[in-house]
Amino acid sequence: MSKEKLRIIPLGGLGEVGKNMMVYEYGENILIVDVGLMFPENDMLGIDYIIPDFQYLKDKRHWVRGIIVTHGHEDHTGAIHHLLELIQAPIFATPLTRGLLEAKLSRGGLLSHVQLNTVHAGEAIKIGPFQVEFFHVCHSIPDGVGLGITTPAGLVVHSGDYKFDHTPIDNWPTDYAKLAEFASRGVLALLADSTNSYRSGWTPSERVIDPAFDDVFRSAPGRIIIASFASLISRMQQVGNAAHKHHRKLAFAGTSMVENAKIARKLNYLEFPEDLVVSIEQALKMKNADVVLMCTGTQGEPTSIMGRLSMGTNRQFDILPDDTVVLSSHPIPGNEESVYRTINRLFRRGADVIYEAIAPVHVSGHASQEEMKLLMHLVKPQFFIPIHGELHQLHQHANIARKLGIPNDHVSIVENGQVIEFIGEQMLHGERVPGGYIFVDGAGVGDIGPSVVREREALARDGIFLVNLNLDNNSLTLCVEPEIITKGFIYTRNGDDLLVSARKLIIETIRNGNGNLQQDLEQALKTFLYNKTRRRPMVFVSINRK
Ligand SMILES: [Zn+2]
Ligand SMILES: [Zn+2]
Numbered sequence: 001m002s003k004e005k006l007r008i009i010p011l012g013g014l015g016e017v018g019k020n021m022m023v024y025e026y027g028e029n030i031l032i033v034d035v036g037l038m039f040p041e042n043d044m045l046g047i048d049y050i051i052p053d054f055q056y057l058k059d060k061r062h063w064v065r066g067i068i069v070t071h072g073h074e075d076h077t078g079a080i081h082h083l084l085e086l087i088q089a090p091i092f093a094t095p096l097t098r099g100l101l102e103a104k105l106s107r108g109g110l111l112s113h114v115q116l117n118t119v120h121a122g123e124a125i126k127i128g129p130f131q132v133e134f135f136h137v138c139h140s141i142p143d144g145v146g147l148g149i150t151t152p153a154g155l156v157v158h159s160g161d162y163k164f165d166h167t168p169i170d171n172w173p174t175d176y177a178k179l180a181e182f183a184s185r186g187v188l189a190l191l192a193d194s195t196n197s198y199r200s201g202w203t204p205s206e207r208v209i210d211p212a213f214d215d216v217f218r219s220a221p222g223r224i225i226i227a228s229f230a231s232l233i234s235r236m237q238q239v240g241n242a243a244h245k246h247h248r249k250l251a252f253a254g255t256s257m258v259e260n261a262k263i264a265r266k267l268n269y270l271e272f273p274e275d276l277v278v279s280i281e282q283a284l285k286m287k288n289a290d291v292v293l294m295c296t297g298t299q300g301e302p303t304s305i306m307g308r309l310s311m312g313t314n315r316q317f318d319i320l321p322d323d324t325v326v327l328s329s330h331p332i333p334g335n336e337e338s339v340y341r342t343i344n345r346l347f348r349r350g351a352d353v354i355y356e357a358i359a360p361v362h363v364s365g366h367a368s369q370e371e372m373k374l375l376m377h378l379v380k381p382q383f384f385i386p387i388h389g390e391l392h393q394l395h396q397h398a399n400i401a402r403k404l405g406i407p408n409d410h411v412s413i414v415e416n417g418q419v420i421e422f423i424g425e426q427m428l429h430g431e432r433v434p435g436g437y438i439f440v441d442g443a444g445v446g447d448i449g450p451s452v453v454r455e456r457e458a459l460a461r462d463g464i465f466l467v468n469l470n471l472d473n474n475s476l477t478l479c480v481e482p483e484i485i486t487k488g489f490i491y492t493r494n495g496d497d498l499l500v501s502a503r504k505l506i507i508e509t510i511r512n513g514n515g516n517l518q519q520d521l522e523q524a525l526k527t528f529l530y531n532k533t534r535r536r537p538m539v540f541v542s543i544n545r546k
Contacts, residue, residue: 006153006422008191011435012036012052013388015415017195017333018075020388021052022158026151029128030063032089033147033158034070037078037440039332048440051079052416054086056433064089065128070160071144072100073231081108082440090115092125094134096143096233099263121145121175135178137162140206140365141233142170142269148178153422154188157379161193161388163364164371167207169234170269179378188422190381194389195366197396203368204360206234209328212360213238217246220352222288222322224248227298227306228329230256233264235328236294240272243292250276251283253295253316254305284317298329300338310345321350328361369400376404383410383427385420455538462537463488465529467506467521473545476513482506489537498532518543 004027013020018038024031038050057064064087069077077100080091084105091114093101098118105111119125121136121143133148139161147158157179164174196203216224228235236252243250250272252258261277264270283291297306306327308314319325325346331339339355346353356362367375376384384406386397391413398411412420412427417435421428468483482503502525509524510517521541530536 004152006151006156006188007430008156008189008385008420008422009056009433010387010414010416010418010420011054011056011433012038012416013075014394014418015391017388017390017393019050019052019079020076021079022191022387023056024130024149024151024156025063026129026153028060028063029065029130030057030060031065031127031130031132031149032057032067032083034076034160035067035078035080035083036073036075038075049078051082051438051440053434053436053438054083056417057083057087061087065130067091068127068132068147069093069097069101070146070158071139072097072141072233073161076161077101077104081105081110084110084114088113088115090117090127092117092119092127092132094119094121094143094145095267096141096264096269099267100231100260103259103263119145122178133178135175136172137174138165138168138172138365139163140229140235141231142172142264148182155182155185157182157187157190157192157381159190159192159375159387161195161366162371162375163203163367164374165203165205167205169206169237176378179375183378183380187379187381189383189385189427190376190379191385191387192372192375192397193366194386194393194397196364196368197372197386197389197393197400199364199368200370201368202370203366204363206238206363208360208363209235209238210241213242213326214245215359216324216326216354216361217242217248217292220289220324222320222324224292224324224326225306225309225319225351226292226294226326226328227296228294229298230254230260230296232328233260233269236261236264237270239292239294239328240270240276244273244276248290248292249278249283249286251278251280251291251293253280253293257294257296280316288320288322297342298327298339299332299335300340300342302338307342310342310349312349319346319349319351323351325351325353326361327353327355330356330362330364372397372400373404376401376406381406382425383412383422385412385414391415458536458538459488462535463490465489465525465537465539467525467539467541469506469510469521469541469543471510471543471545476510478507478510479546486537489535490533501532502528 007025009023011021020034020036022033067089119134121134124133131150134145137144137146146160149156226239240250252261295305297304301307309319343353384401386394394413398413401411417433419430421430464487466485470479472479505528509521518541522539525539
């Protein structure tokens with residue numbers, strides 16, 4: 001038996017939803033699966049997005065034999081250009097995923113340096129010591145794949161994002177036969193998507209949306225505006241089908257939507273009649289009842305088209321009283337508040353709004369509990385590792401595995417950075433490696449820490465409290481009264497009292513001061529302001545010594 005061991009190193013997506021990235025390592029060989037990004041939670045202000053921490057790979061970059069991207073969603077592809085700055089390795093993806101990657105990489109001027117390889121579901125390729133078989137999975141974007149990775153230590157099945165849709169929009173179901181065939185060879189470990197592990201039953205087929213769209217299209221008096229994710233290509237097809245049936249023209253609004261639709265059409269993943277799609281400019285000149293517009297902004301993001309429409313700040317067009325707006329999406333946890341705020345604003349502008357809670361205009365692209373069970377029964381793994389999900393989702397998924405008879409010590413719930421090792425027929429926990437957040441803010445990567453985020457958060461929520469002091473350097477006394485400036489800090493009615501007390505506090509603190517005066521003052525003021533107002537503005541003290 002070989003002394004080498006198979007190591008599985010999760011760098012993203014375990015313990016969170018987003019920035020999925022898995023490293024498979026055998027000897028001095030590494031295979032990377034997915035390099036995604038995560039969009040910040042509402043409390044991470046000013047951050048564009050978050051990427052995995054690549055530190056573990058830094059001194060192993062020459063071990064990397066290949067990078068596989070399972071499908072075209074941002075939480076699987078979005079950080080790849082950052083990884084390519086560190087590592088040069090061939091990338092493998094199916095045609096649509098490749099098309100979307102090409103567009104992304106060419107925007108960054110990276111395309112000419114990258115070795116992009118097209119693979120198809122059903123194919124097998126050798127990447128270092130890893131024999132990788134790509135099998136088709138249904139999801140909310142076409143051309144997704146899962147992986148059967150044969151390593152010297154055994155066969156590992158990596159599900160990618162999947163669901164078992166028997167009637168998918170592209171008529172291409174998940175490859176059940178391949179999964180069963182893996183089982184006949186013996187599967188060492190299954191790593192499977194946990195996103196919906198708390199949902200009982202089956203995820204409905206994408207088809208259930210068709211009748212709901214039909215209803216909307218039949219009764220809408222004016223324009224129809226449908227918001228969705230730019231990467232939900234199958235939803236574009238469904239909107240196109242409904243538009244064709246009800247004699248409306250379809251226009252896409254927004255760069256990412258227009259670009260993705262163009263790529264998917266070119267590669268034949270979207271089939272529209274020749275004259276169905278018109279430009280947004282054309283659509284806006286047509287009769288309202290003759291058009292349907294598709295745009296982004298289902299999460300209440302204020303800068304998206306739907307966000308701007310709801311606030312009346314969109315440049316190209318506004319909401320009209322006869323509009324029917326459809327939010328074809330599910331609010332990402334944490335976004336519910338802003339989604340409903342957007343819905344309220346749209347109603348206020350006179351639109352009729354249809355959303356998931358009142359009509360089946362969205363279904364999930366991820367497996368529910370019964371599908372998870374089916375996957376485990378088909379694959380029959382010895383070991384199980386839940387992936388893609390927050391800790392509660394990973395735990396629910398592990399519970400399902402145990403219920404199906406996988407022994408407790410054959411199930412590993414780990415978060416990013418916890419190495420798992422397979423030695424012989426044993427699964428062990430290895431060392432911990434960095435697996436945290438890297439914030440990307442504009443052009444800068446990693447130069448913005450959590451403290452900056454906290455400051456921005458405080459600024460946005462409670463404003464700022466500025467104190468300007470002129471001290472006599474010899475006597476350490478104030479030359480003039482402390483100057484206090486506040487911005488965005490609300491202290492209403494007895495506000496004047498508050499400032500008087502704050503000044504007193506400042507003078508006292510200076511009198512008793514020893515050590516770091518600025519720090520002491522800021523600390524004292526923070527405590528004082530919180531006790532008086534239950535608010536935590538950013539406090540900043542500047543001291544001029546004369
Ligand atoms: Zn996905
Ligand atoms: Zn995903």
